[in-house]
Amino acid sequence: MKKTIITVVGKDTVGIIAKVCTYLAENNVNVEDISQTIVQGYFNMMMIVDTGGSSKPYQEMVAELENLGDEIGVKIRCQHEDIFTKMHRI
Amino acid sequence: MINIFEVNETNKMIEQEKLDVRTITLGISLLDCVDSDLDALNRKIYDKITRIAKNLVPVGREIELEYGIPIVNKRISVTPIALVAGQACKSTEDFVSVAKTLDKAAADTGVNFLGGYSAIVSKGMTPTDEKLIRSIPAALSSTERVCSSVNIGSTKTGINMDAVKLMGEIVRETAEATKGDNSLGCAKLVVFCNAPDDNPFMAGAFHGVSEADAVINVGVSGPGVVKHALEGIRGENFEVLCETVKKTAFKVTRVGQLVAQEASARLGVPFGIVDLSLAPTPAVGDSVAEILEEMGLESVGAPGTTAALALLNDQVKKGGVMASSFVGGLSGAFIPISEDQGMIDAVNRGALTIEKLEAMTCVCSVGLDMIAIPGDTPATTISGIIADEAAIGMINQKTTAVRLVPVIGKDVGDTVEFGGLLGHAPVQKVNKFGCEDFINRGGRIPAPIHSFRN
Numbered sequence: 193m194k195k196t197i198i199t200v201v202g203k204d205t206v207g208i209i210a211k212v213c214t215y216l217a218e219n220n221v222n223v224e225d226i227s228q229t230i231v232q233g234y235f236n237m238m239m240i241v242d243t244g245g246s247s248k249p250y251q252e253m254v255a256e257l258e259n260l261g262d263e264i265g266v267k268i269r270c271q272h273e274d275i276f277t278k279m280h281r282i
Numbered sequence: 283m284i285n286i287f288e289v290n291e292t293n294k295m296i297e298q299e300k301l302d303v304r305t306i307t308l309g310i311s312l313l314d315c316v317d318s319d320l321d322a323l324n325r326k327i328y329d330k331i332t333r334i335a336k337n338l339v340p341v342g343r344e345i346e347l348e349y350g351i352p353i354v355n356k357r358i359s360v361t362p363i364a365l366v367a368g369q370a371c372k373s374t375e376d377f378v379s380v381a382k383t384l385d386k387a388a389a390d391t392g393v394n395f396l397g398g399y400s401a402i403v404s405k406g407m408t409p410t411d412e413k414l415i416r417s418i419p420a421a422l423s424s425t426e427r428v429c430s431s432v433n434i435g436s437t438k439t440g441i442n443m444d445a446v447k448l449m450g451e452i453v454r455e456t457a458e459a460t461k462g463d464n465s466l467g468c469a470k471l472v473v474f475c476n477a478p479d480d481n482p483f484m485a486g487a488f489h490g491v492s493e494a495d496a497v498i499n500v501g502v503s504g505p506g507v508v509k510h511a512l513e514g515i516r517g518e519n520f521e522v523l524c525e526t527v528k529k530t531a532f533k534v535t536r537v538g539q540l541v542a543q544e545a546s547a548r549l550g551v552p553f554g555i556v557d558l559s560l561a562p563t564p565a566v567g568d569s570v571a572e573i574l575e576e577m578g579l580e581s582v583g584a585p586g587t588t589a590a591l592a593l594l595n596d597q598v599k600k601g602g603v604m605a606s607s608f609v610g611g612l613s614g615a616f617i618p619i620s621e622d623q624g625m626i627d628a629v630n631r632g633a634l635t636i637e638k639l640e641a642m643t644c645v646c647s648v649g650l651d652m653i654a655i656p657g658d659t660p661a662t663t664i665s666g667i668i669a670d671e672a673a674i675g676m677i678n679q680k681t682t683a684v685r686l687v688p689v690i691g692k693d694v695g696d697t698v699e700f701g702g703l704l705g706h707a708p709v710q711k712v713n714k715f716g717c718e719d720f721i722n723r724g725g726r727i728p729a730p731i732h733s734f735r736n
Contacts, residue, residue, distance in 0.1 A: 197284065197289055199289055199290075199293060225283070227285065227286045228286075229286060231290070236286065236290065237286075238285075238286040238289050240283075240284070250348065251344075251347060254347060254348075269293065269350055270350070271348070271349050271350040272348050272349050273284060274349065274540055275292060275349040275350065275351060275537060275540060276284045276288055276289055276292055277284060278536040278537065278539065278540045279288075279292055279533045279536045279537060280284065280288045280291075280292075280533075282604075
């Protein structure tokens with residue numbers, strides 16, 4: 193199963209990670225790695241997740257995470273890992 | 283393991299620097315649709331296109347969503363219609379009915395353009411070829427999504443000057459037939475020399491006879507990404523400049539390769555080529571002209587422009603070739619006027635003339651592209667420009683093309699709006715001296731001898 197990269201970018205507030213992780217846990221998506229930095233004052237998180245056991249179809253999950261982002265005031269994107277490995281690894 | 287900085291770099295390229303996959307083009311052979319009955323031919327063509335391309339648009343959207351990369355256009359190219367419809371089409375009206383079938387198939391599959399209303403007449407014209415060519419003005423003015431191209435020469439065959447003369451007239455007639463729409467028909471008509479069989483970019487796309495039954499070709503684009511990379515190395519020497527363009531082109535092309543493979547697997551259609559191109563759009567920050575200016579030119583058109591473009595083209599190819607297993611098409615930098623804000627600005631400030639553009643086409647990926655000229659330009663002058671451009675292609679073994687729009691009712695100083703990705707263009711000055719006697723000679727210019735290549 194392809195890994196999915198979730199990126200969360202936006203103004204820092206309390207509970208961003210909690211809310212994203214809660215959503216993922218509720219939908220049976222396993223988080224394999226998280227890294228987070230503050231870039232130019234912005235909260236910047238990347239998660240590597242496995243959607244193999246996800247209870248939702250991929251497109252629905254993408255849309256719901258986007259909506260969740262709108263609620264918290266951050267931008268949440270899901271992308272298959274391939275676009276990054278292809279671009280940055282020979 | 284991928285790290286956060288790489289992820290951010292990719293997403294910044296997509297969001298701020300307008301990296302996109304410009305087109306997924308599904309090439310479909312129509313050779314097996316040949317029929318002597320016009321209705322049967324039209325039905326077979328419609329059925330085959332809609333059957334094979336049924337999932338093209340949904341699959342394109344799926345890939346966009348899963349990888350977060352915009353795929354701007356989904357398109358279809360078909361076997362040159364002159365090769366398919368000859369038996370059934372007895373008149374130009376018959377050909378127009380095929381164009382309408384193609385238009386309907388394009389609309390029903392949801393693609394924005396379908397290319398292949400074409401004839402290949404580089405050495406000579408059959409009566410069928412000529413009928414198709416003469417039907418182009420009516421076909422382009424009565425359809426919305428059909429694109430047409432005519433190949434009038436090649437390095438191996440020379441230039442068919444009868445076809446060059448005819449195409450000058452056809453370009454004018456197409457302009458007249460669509461004058462209510464700013465002569466938009468001409469934006470869908472390309473005259474080629476050395477046309478490649480596997481070009482995914484409109485308006486010149488067609489599915490060549492050397493191709494398989496169906497094939498997926500992808501055109502990538504990222505002028506904004508290259509420009510941004512160059513902003514980071516201002517003042518550095520050419521070695522650093524070339525290395526930077528090359529590395530960036532590699533990354534851009536890898537995305538195209540990924541999309542091509544995914545589309546091919548999901549559609550069950552073999553992957554053909556990735557066209558390594560920098561294709562601009564009228565959006566600010568998505569301009570090839572701006573890359574050239576970032577290299578140190580005050581304006582595109584200034585001395586040094588041709589060298590800058592040559593360098594850019596070569597490095598794009600060098601970076602791209604390693605990124606994809608199969609490359610083809612036109613591969614290089616496009617230099618259209620109306621579709622590139624930097625080029626439009628250069629024309630408006632008087633820095634860029636058609637003559638300088640012609641020089642630039644010696645080293646760009648295609649040729650004179652989307653240039654608005656005065657509506658009263660004689661057909662023979664248009665033929666003359668086509669002949670010049672074809673000669674550059676023929677002698678230098680490269681693809682060249684002409685897509686001129688003589689805008690009926692407009693003159694130098696006016697601006698014409700085409701809308702959407704086609705953008706807008708200032709009407710440019712054309713040399714007023716005639717070439718009538720030259721064009722009216724007719725016949726062929728022989729193929730060049732290449733043991734004495736220069």
